[in-house]
Amino acid sequence: MKNPINGRAAKPLSPFAYLGVLPFLLFALAFMLLPSGALLFGAFQDAHGRLTFANIVALFDPSILNSYAISIQVSAATAVGGVVAGFLLAHAITMGRLPKAVRSFVVTFSGVASNFAGVPLAFAFISTFGRVGMVTFILKQLFGISLYDSGFNLYSFWGLTITYIYFQIPLMVLIISPTLDGMKREWREAAENLGAGAFRYWLRVGFPILLPSLLSSLVLLFGNAFGAYATAYALTGGLINLVPILIGAQIRGNVLYNPNLGYALALGMVVVMAVALAAYVAMQRLTAGWLK
Amino acid sequence: MNSVKRLVLAAAILAGASALAFAGGSKEAATPAATGAAMTAAPTGMEALIAAAKKEGQLTVIALPHDWVNYGEMISTFEKKYGIRINELNPDGSSGEELQSIKANEGNKGPQAPDVIDVGLAFGPQAKAAGLLAPYKVSTWNTIPDSVKDAEGYWYGDYYGVLAFEVNTSVVKNVPKEWSDLLKPEYKGKIALAGDPRTATQAILTVAAAALANGGGFDNAAPGLQFFNKLNREGNFVPVIAVPGTIASGETPITIRWDYNALANRDRSAGNPPIDVVVPQSGVLAGVYVQGISAYAPHPNAAKLWEEFLYSDEGQLIWLKGYGHPVRFNDLANRKLIPAELAAKLPPAEAYAKAVFPTLAQEEAAQKYIVANWDSVVNVNVAKQ
Amino acid sequence: MRQRKFWSWLWVALAFTYFLLPLVATFLFSLRGKKGVLSFLAYRRVFDDPQFLSTFGFSLEMAILTVAAGFLLMVPTTIWIELKAPKLRSLIEALSYLPFVIPPIVLVFGLIRMYSRPPFALVSTPALLVAGYIVISFPYMYRSISAGLQAIHLKILMEAAQSLGASWISAVLRIVLPNIRSALLSAALLTFAIVIGELTLAVMLAWPAFGPYMALVGRDRAYEPAALAILSFLLTWLSVAVMHAVTRGGERSDSGAGAVH
Numbered sequence: 001m002k003n004p005i006n007g008r009a010a011k012p013l014s015p016f017a018y019l020g021v022l023p024f025l026l027f028a029l030a031f032m033l034l035p036s037g038a039l040l041f042g043a044f045q046d047a048h049g050r051l052t053f054a055n056i057v058a059l060f061d062p063s064i065l066n067s068y069a070i071s072i073q074v075s076a077a078t079a080v081g082g083v084v085a086g087f088l089l090a091h092a093i094t095m096g097r098l099p100k101a102v103r104s105f106v107v108t109f110s111g112v113a114s115n116f117a118g119v120p121l122a123f124a125f126i127s128t129f130g131r132v133g134m135v136t137f138i139l140k141q142l143f144g145i146s147l148y149d150s151g152f153n154l155y156s157f158w159g160l161t162i163t164y165i166y167f168q169i170p171l172m173v174l175i176i177s178p179t180l181d182g183m184k185r186e187w188r189e190a191a192e193n194l195g196a197g198a199f200r201y202w203l204r205v206g207f208p209i210l211l212p213s214l215l216s217s218l219v220l221l222f223g224n225a226f227g228a229y230a231t232a233y234a235l236t237g238g239l240i241n242l243v244p245i246l247i248g249a250q251i252r253g254n255v256l257y258n259p260n261l262g263y264a265l266a267l268g269m270v271v272v273m274a275v276a277l278a279a280y281v282a283m284q285r286l287t288a289g290w291l292k
Numbered sequence: 293m294n295s296v297k298r299l300v301l302a303a304a305i306l307a308g309a310s311a312l313a314f315a316g317g318s319k320e321a322a323t324p325a326a327t328g329a330a331m332t333a334a335p336t337g338m339e340a341l342i343a344a345a346k347k348e349g350q351l352t353v354i355a356l357p358h359d360w361v362n363y364g365e366m367i368s369t370f371e372k373k374y375g376i377r378i379n380e381l382n383p384d385g386s387s388g389e390e391l392q393s394i395k396a397n398e399g400n401k402g403p404q405a406p407d408v409i410d411v412g413l414a415f416g417p418q419a420k421a422a423g424l425l426a427p428y429k430v431s432t433w434n435t436i437p438d439s440v441k442d443a444e445g446y447w448y449g450d451y452y453g454v455l456a457f458e459v460n461t462s463v464v465k466n467v468p469k470e471w472s473d474l475l476k477p478e479y480k481g482k483i484a485l486a487g488d489p490r491t492a493t494q495a496i497l498t499v500a501a502a503a504l505a506n507g508g509g510f511d512n513a514a515p516g517l518q519f520f521n522k523l524n525r526e527g528n529f530v531p532v533i534a535v536p537g538t539i540a541s542g543e544t545p546i547t548i549r550w551d552y553n554a555l556a557n558r559d560r561s562a563g564n565p566p567i568d569v570v571v572p573q574s575g576v577l578a579g580v581y582v583q584g585i586s587a588y589a590p591h592p593n594a595a596k597l598w599e600e601f602l603y604s605d606e607g608q609l610i611w612l613k614g615y616g617h618p619v620r621f622n623d624l625a626n627r628k629l630i631p632a633e634l635a636a637k638l639p640p641a642e643a644y645a646k647a648v649f650p651t652l653a654q655e656e657a658a659q660k661y662i663v664a665n666w667d668s669v670v671n672v673n674v675a676k677q
Numbered sequence: 678m679r680q681r682k683f684w685s686w687l688w689v690a691l692a693f694t695y696f697l698l699p700l701v702a703t704f705l706f707s708l709r710g711k712k713g714v715l716s717f718l719a720y721r722r723v724f725d726d727p728q729f730l731s732t733f734g735f736s737l738e739m740a741i742l743t744v745a746a747g748f749l750l751m752v753p754t755t756i757w758i759e760l761k762a763p764k765l766r767s768l769i770e771a772l773s774y775l776p777f778v779i780p781p782i783v784l785v786f787g788l789i790r791m792y793s794r795p796p797f798a799l800v801s802t803p804a805l806l807v808a809g810y811i812v813i814s815f816p817y818m819y820r821s822i823s824a825g826l827q828a829i830h831l832k833i834l835m836e837a838a839q840s841l842g843a844s845w846i847s848a849v850l851r852i853v854l855p856n857i858r859s860a861l862l863s864a865a866l867l868t869f870a871i872v873i874g875e876l877t878l879a880v881m882l883a884w885p886a887f888g889p890y891m892a893l894v895g896r897d898r899a900y901e902p903a904a905l906a907i908l909s910f911l912l913t914w915l916s917v918a919v920m921h922a923v924t925r926g927g928e929r930s931d932s933g934a935g936a937v938h
Contacts, residue, residue: 020757021765024750028772031808032815035787036779063667089692096685104921106689111866111917112910113696115874119895120906123537124699127706127903131481131530132463132542134702148481155531166699169692174867175820178860182828198681213824216770220820223777230876233488236531241667247780249490249663251392259392262783269778277771352883359897382880384892393881396786400793402801404883540899541706561899564712 043264055264064265067241071226072272074157074242078164079221083214085165086172093173094180107177110170117167118230125163125235129154155236163231168221175220179213211287219280223273243269338431341600342374344593351378351594354393354406355385359560361451361552362614369610370601376594379403386491387411394424394586407595409584412493413440414655416447416582425584428596430603435623439651440580450602451552451616452580454647455494455501456639457570458554460545467568468546471505471519471575480527484534484544486553489666493659497579498548499666500650500658505575510654513661517669524670540565550579551639552615571643578647580619605629617644700910707903719904728890729905733912736879736887739803740872740916743810744865747818750811752861755822756849759831766823773819776812781877784809789881800882809878810871817867825860829853866917873913 046052058064093103128134131148139145153159183206191201207214229244243265250262345351351370358364367378381404382389390409397405411419419425420442427445430436440449457474459467464482468474474483487495503509503516523529532538534547536557542565551569558567583602585595601607608618612634624630650658710718723729758765776784788809792799799805811818831853838848854861879886891909895902 017762017765020761021754021769024754024769027750027808027811031788032772032775032779032784032812035791036784038787038790040783085692088688092685092688095681096688097682098685098689102689106692107862107866108914108918108921109696111870111921112913113870114867115870116910118874118876119892120703120902120909121699123895123902124703124906126532126538126543127541127702128699130532130541130543134705135698166696171817171867174863175817175824178821178825178857178863179828181859216820216824219774220816223774223816227777227780234533240531244780248782249488251780251782266778266780266783269780270775273774273778274771277774281767357893357897379883381883382889384880384889384896392786396789396881397793398790400789400800402793402883404789404793404800404881535895535902536897536899537706537895537902540709557897560897564710565899 040263040267040270042260043267045260055258055261056267058261059264059268063241064246067243067246068268068272070157070241071243074160074164074232075222075225077161078168078225079218081161081165082168082172082221083218086169086217087176087214089169090173090176090180094177095183103177106173110173112170114167114170114174117228119234121163121166122231122234125154125159125166129159129162155240157240160232160235160240163235164225164228167231168225171224172217172221175217176213179210183209208287212284215280215283215287219276222276226269226273338600341593341597345376345591345597346374348591348594349376350403351376351591351598352381352403352405352407353378353598354381354409355383355387355390356380356410357383359553359556360614361453361611361616362556365613366602366607366610369606370598373601374597376597381406386487387415387493388491391415391419391422391424394419394588395422398588400588401590403590405588405590406586407589407591408598409586410450410581411584412497412655413449413580413582413650413652414493414659416442416584417652417656419584420446424587426587426589426592428585428599430599432603432620432623435620436603437619437622439649440582440619447582447584449580449619450583451611451618452578452649453550453552453616454571454576454578454644455498455548456551456554457572458539458547458549458557459568459570460539460542460565461568462565463542463545467570469570470573471502474528474546475522475526477526477528479546481530482544483523483528483546483548484530484532484538486534486547486549488533490663493579493581494549496659496662497577497655499662500655501548501572501575501577503575503658504577504648505572510650510658513658514665514669517662517665520670536561539567555615555639569639571639574646576643576647578644578649580649609634612638700907703903704907707900707907710900710904717904719900720908722898723894723901723904723908728885729908732885732887732890733873733909735885736873736875737916739806739810739884739886740869742803742807743814743872744868746807747811747814747868748861748864751815751818751822751864752854755819755826756831756853759823759826760835769819770823773816776815781813782881784812785878785881803884806878806882806884809882810868810875813875813878814868814871817871818864821860821864821867822857825857825863826853828860829856862921865920869917869920870913873909873916 043055044051044053046054089106092098093106126133129136129147129152133154136147139147154163191205227244229242229248232240232242233245233248247262247265247269250265251259353367356363356367358367367380370376371378381393385393390406390411393404393406394409409419416425425446427442429445430448433441433445433448436448440452442448457468461467464479466478468476468479473479485495485498487493489495489499499516499520500510500513501516502519503513506515506519508515520529524531530544532544534544534549538544539547539557540561551571554567554569558569561567583599585592585599589595602611603620605624608620608624609629609631611618612621612624612630615638617638618624621630707719708715708717710716710720710722754769758769788805789800791797792805799808834852834856835845835848838852839845843851874888874891875886876888876892880889880892887909891902891905894905
């Protein structure tokens, strides 16, 4: 791995280097890996503890594959939506020449809203866009438009998406603002002096520099949505099949039903996340080449 | 604040956190475990039991919302009467979660481990088979009907109710009286379940009741699933779990749940919104909940005392106040112990005359079938719109 | 310039509308506690419940502990990785995404099983809850801090500081930390919000936290949950604003030197 500034090859990693990350690794082992690992072994066991692949095979049941598909779709849609909308908002408050107070306000709000998820958020959206929601009502009374008759339905894929985005955008704003801060204003001004308009600036300078951060934000938002279920559960009553809801149904439902299948489902989620990460790493490598 | 001060503050916080972490270990001292031995408590045994329970000082219950068959009053009365503090775990939990909690807390004597559980009928035998229960026969054991208790005393029915329609009458003027009424177009987008039909007993049995009303039965729950499939296709079904908030707002103005919950909500709303509770003409399903003591209970004597209290006349009447029919209802009625005003507030007896009490085997069969097939039969096809 | 300002304002206004609508709807519903009139009855009922403030206070305490302990663990580690062991970055980043796919119910049952017996009987101590919270907020914390460090090109900064005679510790405390203040703030805000509303860990470990309290109220009451949602939003806002004000001075429009990674 070359040092990007002076091109020198990085020194090989001495054992001493691992010392600094030891506290963290021990913590991760003790409180994350071991507790969940022991249970994830249950994915390969049956109800009596015998080794079996039956749970893994069961993952390929059409309804389960469908729920993975829906989970991935919702997570991807809200990740993209969140990255785009969040970026625009973050850009507006950091580089948009707005008063400092606006940035302060938006950052504070984002801090609060980024976890306004679950039952309160679902209920808030039901109160707004539900069949007797505020917006539905206003549209009917003031404009004569019947929202639900024209095909809109909050209790659907897109309804879930616009609900999820409520906490995805603030997350993006918080994550990307410090990075945007690091983009020197001088570059923009220099580009303008050289005759490049805003579009060309972003195309040639801005986005290439930001691309790694945007990509990793995409993965972060994807993961954030992928593991979330409280909102979906409260909004759609467990009827829209997301994988975390299925896991809950297996592990928290009937005790003999199949918690082992639940662990297998969780293992499946780990695999999906790993694939997403691999895709991200590949994209990073690819776009790093463009930067040169 | 300069960096040195910040470092000192950080160190102080860390020291404080570490002190919290390593000081004193558990929240309460380990109690001597006396699990397992079944005993039929004789009157003199009661005093010894009370003393032993008081010594333990605590009881951990799980999944008991205060507004569910008046558990709030049950808990506070018990605490005042015996001076034993009750830890309330996970009031929102489902029957399945209760069993999982016992299992996960096997070696734990702390307050995360439940002492007693109150679960749907079908979960009693499962808990017994998984070795999660300790047998105990309360002093009023003989007045509990045989059909709702385990002969060896591992689990025993506590109260029952029937599934009824709860209707917000400020939104729905024409109250449905029958299962078939629910399919009418005037109820478009108005009907919801009060739980997830893959995990919650109440919702699962709602589907079974629909099966009953549509020519099926417990061994044939398919008509119930078909009914909800139809309800969904017609657009009458709202896939939101109905809670008092959504009922009041009009988002789910019609829901189906246990009569005791519906009646309690009606009383609590006090007209805001006005609520009507209707027991349907057919497909009247009675559901029994059962008590059990955890095999790993950290406070086994307090647990036994709690059971004694629940099955005493006093405890059973507290449940009746919450609109739940206590399992010893007939015994209390025969001994003329039910106050007249209380009897007047209950739904009319005729509604209960048609109630079907599923046997254990029937309930298990229905549960398995519904949980396994809900997704494929009623699946909300999340096609992108 | 003016064009840019116009678009910026437009975006903020659009976003504001989107974020405000559900809050307004919730607020309006919460005022329907008394039949026929708008009243704050639901709010009064919430305030009358002593559990409201006590559970919020508890979660607030836990949030502060989690942020502090999390920073103590993550900031030195991330700085170390950037400076001394960049090769480990991918490993730690991969680890950081793990909490997304571990269902909290699996994590908490695992923690209970592992730490409910001596010699590690931590299950009834707040430390285990805090540890669980750190695990859950790990992705956000790590990503924020690491992005902040990369934005200031840490290596160059450290070399510059050290060539000017500053010791390692001094350079970190006096140069690095102040420069990543906005990133640290982001990490703190995210962690804070997560802990205040967290449900599963608090419920299963039997702690009187705010999340379980909100779930309980939502189950049985019609208008109080809406009032509670608004109140919790406001209270969290207040706490976050205080935190923000205390650490003000972190917004820098240009910092560090060299290319942004």
